[in-house]
Amino acid sequence: MICPICGRESARPSELCGRHNLAKKNLTASYEKWRLAYGSMDWREYLSKIEKLEDSGEWVKEVARYLATKQG
Amino acid sequence: MSVLPKDYTLVVTEKPDVARRIAAALGEDSSQVEGNYEYILCPGKTNYIIVSAVGHLFSLMPTYPRRDIYPVLDTRWVPLSAVDKKRKDVDRRIKTIKSLSKGASKLVIACDYDLEGDTIGYNILKYACGAKKVKAFRAKFSTLALDELSKSFSDLTWHEEWPRAEAGRARHLLDFVWGVNLSRVLLDSLLEAGGRYTTLSIGRVQGPALNYIHDRELEIMAHVPVPYWRAKALVDADGKRFTAEYTVDRIGTEAGARLVKGQVEGNRGTVVEASRRPFAIPPPPSFNLGDLQHEAFQILGFSPSQTLSIAEKLYLQAAISYPRTSSQRIPPSIDCERILSSLARQEAFKPYVTLVMKESLSPAQGQKTDPAHPAIFPTGEPPSGTDAKEWQLYNLIVRRFISAFAERAVKERHSLRIACGRHEFRASATSIISPGWSAIYDFGSEKEMRGLPSLNVVDIVSFVTVDVVECFDHPPSRYNQSSLLEQMESDEIGTKATRAEIISTLVDRGYVSGGSIELSELGFAIVDAASKYSPSILSPQMTRSIEEKLDGVEAASLDPGTVTFDGVDQLLSCLRLFEENMAEVGAMIRLANLQTAKGRETLGSCPVCHDGQLIIIRSHKSGKRFVGCSRYSNGCRASAPLPQNGIIRATKGPCKTCGWPVILVFTSRGRRPWRLCVNPDCPMKGSALNRKAVSGGSRS
Numbered sequence: 049m050i051c052p053i054c055g056r057e058s059a060r061p062s063e064l065c066g067r068h069n070l071a072k073k074n075l076t077a078s079y080e081k082w083r084l085a086y087g088s089m090d091w092r093e094y095l096s097k098i099e100k101l102e103d104s105g106e107w108v109k110e111v112a113r114y115l116a117t118k119q120g
Numbered sequence: 121m122s123v124l125p126k127d128y129t130l131v132v133t134e135k136p137d138v139a140r141r142i143a144a145a146l147g148e149d150s151s152q153v154e155g156n157y158e159y160i161l162c163p164g165k166t167n168y169i170i171v172s173a174v175g176h177l178f179s180l181m182p183t184y185p186r187r188d189i190y191p192v193l194d195t196r197w198v199p200l201s202a203v204d205k206k207r208k209d210v211d212r213r214i215k216t217i218k219s220l221s222k223g224a225s226k227l228v229i230a231c232d233y234d235l236e237g238d239t240i241g242y243n244i245l246k247y248a249c250g251a252k253k254v255k256a257f258r259a260k261f262s263t264l265a266l267d268e269l270s271k272s273f274s275d276l277t278w279h280e281e282w283p284r285a286e287a288g289r290a291r292h293l294l295d296f297v298w299g300v301n302l303s304r305v306l307l308d309s310l311l312e313a314g315g316r317y318t319t320l321s322i323g324r325v326q327g328p329a330l331n332y333i334h335d336r337e338l339e340i341m342a343h344v345p346v347p348y349w350r351a352k353a354l355v356d357a358d359g360k361r362f363t364a365e366y367t368v369d370r371i372g373t374e375a376g377a378r379l380v381k382g383q384v385e386g387n388r389g390t391v392v393e394a395s396r397r398p399f400a401i402p403p404p405p406s407f408n409l410g411d412l413q414h415e416a417f418q419i420l421g422f423s424p425s426q427t428l429s430i431a432e433k434l435y436l437q438a439a440i441s442y443p444r445t446s447s448q449r450i451p452p453s454i455d456c457e458r459i460l461s462s463l464a465r466q467e468a469f470k471p472y473v474t475l476v477m478k479e480s481l482s483p484a485q486g487q488k489t490d491p492a493h494p495a496i497f498p499t500g501e502p503p504s505g506t507d508a509k510e511w512q513l514y515n516l517i518v519r520r521f522i523s524a525f526a527e528r529a530v531k532e533r534h535s536l537r538i539a540c541g542r543h544e545f546r547a548s549a550t551s552i553i554s555p556g557w558s559a560i561y562d563f564g565s566e567k568e569m570r571g572l573p574s575l576n577v578v579d580i581v582s583f584v585t586v587d588v589v590e591c592f593d594h595p596p597s598r599y600n601q602s603s604l605l606e607q608m609e610s611d612e613i614g615t616k617a618t619r620a621e622i623i624s625t626l627v628d629r630g631y632v633s634g635g636s637i638e639l640s641e642l643g644f645a646i647v648d649a650a651s652k653y654s655p656s657i658l659s660p661q662m663t664r665s666i667e668e669k670l671d672g673v674e675a676a677s678l679d680p681g682t683v684t685f686d687g688v689d690q691l692l693s694c695l696r697l698f699e700e701n702m703a704e705v706g707a708m709i710r711l712a713n714l715q716t717a718k719g720r721e722t723l724g725s726c727p728v729c730h731d732g733q734l735i736i737i738r739s740h741k742s743g744k745r746f747v748g749c750s751r752y753s754n755g756c757r758a759s760a761p762l763p764q765n766g767i768i769r770a771t772k773g774p775c776k777t778c779g780w781p782v783i784l785v786f787t788s789r790g791r792r793p794w795r796l797c798v799n800p801d802c803p804m805k806g807s808a809l810n811r812k813a814v815s816g817g818s819r820s
Contacts, residue, residue, distance in 0.1 A: 071342045078344040085347045085373050098344065103594055105343040 053114050064111070071107035072115075092116065128167040130224035131259070132217060132244055134231035137436040138264060139172035142230055145269035146170075158216060169224070171217050173231070177210045178243040179203045180296045191301045191695055193688060195293060197247060214248045221249040228276060230259040234444055234492050235674065236617060239288030255280050264438035265499045287674035294666065294687040298323050301691060302657070305698045306646070306705070310713065313706025318713055321629060322646055324666060325614040325622050327657040330639075332607050333599055333632055334647040337639040345592035349377035353384060353545050354584040355538065360573040361584070364538060364545035370591075377588040384540045385586040391579045392544070393537035400528040403557035405448040405486030406495035406521050409616045410609050412443065412513075415520075417602035419563045420512050424605050424620035430513045431496070439503040440517055444617050445493040448486020450524070454494060456481050460522070462500025469518055472560045476525035483524040484557075497521050519561045526557035534572050538581060545583075547572055598636040611660045612667060630716050633769060645712030649705045654697040662690065723747060723770045723798065724781035728758035734781055734798070736768060747781075747798050760798045771795070778802045 049058040051065035059066040075098065082097075083089050089097075095112040098104050104112070133139040139160060140148075146162040162168040181203050183194035200210045221227065227249065229241035245254045257276040261268050299321060306320040322330070351366035371377045407415070412431065413424040422430070431443035450456065460481070464473040486495070498518045503510050530553040538545045549572045552558075575581070599607070601623055608619050626632045631643035639647075647658065656662045666687050672678030698705055726732040732751030739746065744764055749756040760780070762768060766787040775782050780799035787794060797804060 067338075067341065070338065074342050074344045078346055081346045087373070087375055101345050101592060103343065103345045103592055105341040105595060107341045108344050 053110050067107050068111050068114075071105060071111045074105075075108055075111055075115075092119070124169070124220075124223065125161075125163060125167040127225050128169050128223070129226040129228055130217075130220050131168055131170045131228045131230050132241060133170065133172045134175065134237055134240055135436065136172045136174065138230070138232075139170045141264040141266070141436075141438060142259075142269055142273075143168075143170050145266040146273060158212075159220060169220055170230075171213070171220060173213060173217075173240060173244060174210065176200060176236075176240055176243070177214055178247055180292055182300070190304060191297075191692065192304070193297060195296060197243060199247075217244060217248040218250070227256040228259055228273075229256050229279075230261075230272075232442060232444070233258075233260045233262070234442075234617075235284050235288045235291070235615075238282055238285040239292065242282045242285030242289070253280070254282060261442075262493045263441040263497075263499045264435065265501065266438075281676065283676040284674050286680040287670050290673055290680040290684050290687075291670055293684050294670075294691075295323065297688060298691050301695055302698075305695055305702070306649075306709065309698065309702040309706035310709050311706070312702055313710045315706060315710035315713055316717075318717070319629060320646070320709070321625070322650060322657055323622075324657070324663040325608075325618065326625060327650060328611070328613050328660040328663055329604065329608055329622055330626060330631055330643060330647055331651075331658040332604065333626075333637055333639050334644065336596060336599055337644075340595040340598065343593075343595035345594070347374075348372060348591055348593075349374065350589050350591055351377060351380045351384075351545075351586055352589065353586045355389070355545070355547070356582045356584050357573045357575055357579070362547055362572050364536070364547040367537070367544045367546050371588075374590075380543055381586045381588050384543050384545075384583050387540055387583055389538040389540035389545070389581050389583055391536055391575045391577055391581065392539045393535070394575050394577055394579075395535050396532055397535070398530055398532045398553060400530050401556075401558070402528050403484040403523050403526050404520065404561065405484045406450055406497055406524050407517060408446050408448050408486070408488055408490070408495055409443055410446070410605065411448065412496060412517065413605055413620065414602050415516060415563070416513060417600070419516065420509075422509070422513070423601050425624050426509075427513065428617075428620055430507075430510055431517075433505065433507075433510055434503055434514055434517075437504045438499055438501050439514055440499065441495075441497050442493045443496050445490045445496060446488050446616055447490035447493060447495045448488045449495055450483045450485065450497060450521075451494050454497065456483060456525070459498060459500045460525070463498060463518060463522065466502055468515065469522065472519065472522045475560060476522055481525055483521075516563070519563075523557040523561035526560055527554065529556035529558040530554040536572060536575060540583060598634075598638060600636055604637060611664065613660050613663050615667075628767075640716045641712040642709070642716035645709045649708045652708075653701045653705060654694045656690070657694050666690070723768075723783060724774055726751065726756060726758050727774070727779040727799075729754075729756035732756055732758075734758065736762065760800055762798065763794075766794075769793070775799065775802055775804065777804045 049060065049063065050056065051058050051068055052063060053068050054065060056065035056067070058064060059069045062069045064072055079091065079094055082094055095116045099109050099112045099116070131142060133142060143160040143162055146168050147164055148160060148162050160170040162170065177200055178197045179200045180195045181198050182189070182192045183196050199214055200207045227245065229245070231237035231241040242254055245251045245256055256279060258279050259272045259276055261272040302323060303321045306322065310320065311317070348370040350369065351371065353364050355362055355364050366380060371380065409428065413427045416422040416427040417424065428443065431440065434440045435443055460473050460477060463469045496517055498514070498521055503514050532551050532553050533548060534551070535548040536546065551571060604623055605619050608614050614622055630640055631646060632639055650657045669678055669683040669686065673680045673683050721736045723734045723736065726734050726749040729749060729751050732749040734747050735750055736745055737748045738744070745762050747760045747762055749758040763785050766785040769784045769786065771782045771784060773782065774780060775797040778797060778799045780797055780802060782795060782797050784793035784795055
């Protein structure tokens with residue numbers, strides 16, 4: 049299986065490669081902190097904000113873009 | 121050699137410039153060139169004949185230089201010309217030393233007094249002078265000042281044992297076999313996987329250095345910024361206004377931040393703490409090499425290897441002491457009063473020397489020491505060259521040296537804490553009471569902050585406004601050459617002489633790029649392959665344990681044979697793991713190598729068709745390189761000439777004037793790259809800034 053973002057081999061059982069898997073793990077772990085910080089924030093809005101932030105890592109932005117597209 | 125005296129002492133130096141200085145110190149008669157022989161004769165009570173090497177005259181090579189022999193473990197020392205065809209000049213020097221050593225009654229090694237110098241001298245004694253037992257006198261000096269050189273020749277020490285040279289030779293051997301064999305296994309893996317030939321390497325010092333960059337890159341690329349808020353208030357105290365910060369550095373929620381604003385803005389506060397605390401900052405000690413490289417990078421923008429190269433030039437001009445030192449200490453044997461008096465004769469330093477000249481001179485001393493050399497200090501002689509960069513570095517070294525004799529700098533911190541309900545704000549300002557040493561070494565020193573009004577506890581102030589700022593966590597900064605060097609130093613990997621070169625090698629191999637060091641795909645692949653199949657190569661502990669053993673050889677407490685055996689044993693374990701997984705390692709590197717090579721050849725988007733990429737192309741006809749659009753076959757004719765010499769690297773942004781790519785051209789190691797827009801018709805090229813670049817560049 050290959051990573052749908054970059055075409056590298058997936059780090060099973062994840063569908064993503066090692067790099068994007070690490071980024072996704074960080075992205076998921078930080079969502080709760082963001083929700084608490086703003087009182088409320090839905091997942092889609094979170095992804096959109098992360099994608100636009102200059103300091104977000106490149107792999108994190110790629111994962112955020114991918115997840116936003118995937119989830120319609 | 122008819123003119124040789126009957127009885128003479130042969131002196132061997134490491135560099136021709138040093139030979140000339142020693143000759144001047146010993147009362148030079150004349151430089152002699154007879155056929156192929158070149159030497160300097162110094163007649164006197166002792167007749168000296170001085171000959172010079174040019175760094176290492178001997179190098180390691182495999183005993184059986186055949187590609188089918190792997191791993192390469194049998195090595196021998198051979199004249200450098202056998203390894204590097206361009207270095208035929210060393211044969212003449214070896215022949216001269218061989219011939220002159222036969223009639224010499226005494227031999228003196230006057231190479232740099234450190235590990236490399238001992239290694240060079242030992243190899244000359246062993247292979248050029250044909251000594252079965254390596255015995256000679258050793259001259260020890262830290263500067264090329266004439267009086268120190270003549271003193272060193274009246275205090276020669278007799279050496280029958282050369283533990284430092286043994287350590288140097290063991291280090292060379294280990295670096296050689298590690299480098300050759302790991303490069304071979306990486307390259308064979310790549311070729312086996314169908315990759316194209318490229319120079320690959322990873323070594324016991326390169327590995328951990330590359331791994332630092334890799335780990336930092338992971339943190340940056342997978343960084344998720346987390347929001348927090350800061351509150352800053354504009355405070356009014358009887359018409360005097362100043363800013364104060366909320367004492368909680370990170371307000372975790374937006375609601376919490378709004379609450380602070382709502383409860384403080386427009387309200388009154390009470391001063392709950394007011395203090396003025398003087399504090400002293402002692403002068404910094406004189407530079408060791410690492411400190412000098414760090415400061416020159418921060419203040420002058422010189423890369424570590426550039427700093428070392430300039431410092432060596434200053435040493436050869438007898439302007440400063442030997443720069444490859446770890447010491448931050450100036451021993452009492454150095455006549456600081458004489459040096460300061462000499463510096464006072466140079467207009468640029470006179471005012472600074474006046475500030476420190478007093479009855480007893482006692483310089484600030486650092487913690488780090490070096491058994492061979494003191495900290496870097498000026499000799500008092502100005503540099504003979506006129507190079508601006510040499511002067512800048514010399515100025516830095518001299519000012520640092522003088523400042524070590526100055527008084528402490530005394531500053532005062534004025535702090536206030538102001539409460540408003542349950543919220544507290546703080547303000548502080550620093551003022552200089554006595555500049556002390558910072559008036560001499562005033563590079564990048566902290567600027568004085570704007571003062572605060574004089575307030576006492578229970579005084580009332582008003583919070584005019586409270587600004588709440590939304591902030592996000594930043595990722596860690598990328599390494600630059602200076603911070604990477606510092607990291608290597610703190611983990612004690614590599615030596616003071618080799619660290620800067622290791623960093624340059626990482627750039628040459630295409631593993632990293634940029635002033636703010638970024639890991640390339642190839643760099644990622646090398647680290648990924650190593651961490652998966654042979655992780656100890658990346659471990660600083662492994663290389664540090666080898667370094668410690670080499671230190672043991674230098675201290676004559678460990679046997680060099682045992683230490684090299686252990687080092688080779690560790691190498692074989694690493695190689696075995698790679699060999700068992702060559703197909704996988706090759707596959708990992710192949711794709712990354714292609715991407716990195718492609719990235720290196722792509723300079724940026726085409727500003728003409730806005731669709732293609734400008735790439736580096738080599739003309740089949742002339743062999744010259746130029747830049748052209750990838751959509752040439754679709755009709756885009758954008759092209760431009762490129763400099764024919766040097767390594768070209770793309771920069772991130774296009775030219776702000778014309779939109780064409782801007783490139784960096786690396787013409788020589790350690791030098792700052794030359795930056796230019798590739799468009800020959802760029803309007804900026806008419807300006808003074810770019811005129812030189814254009815005329816010297818793309819039309820070459």
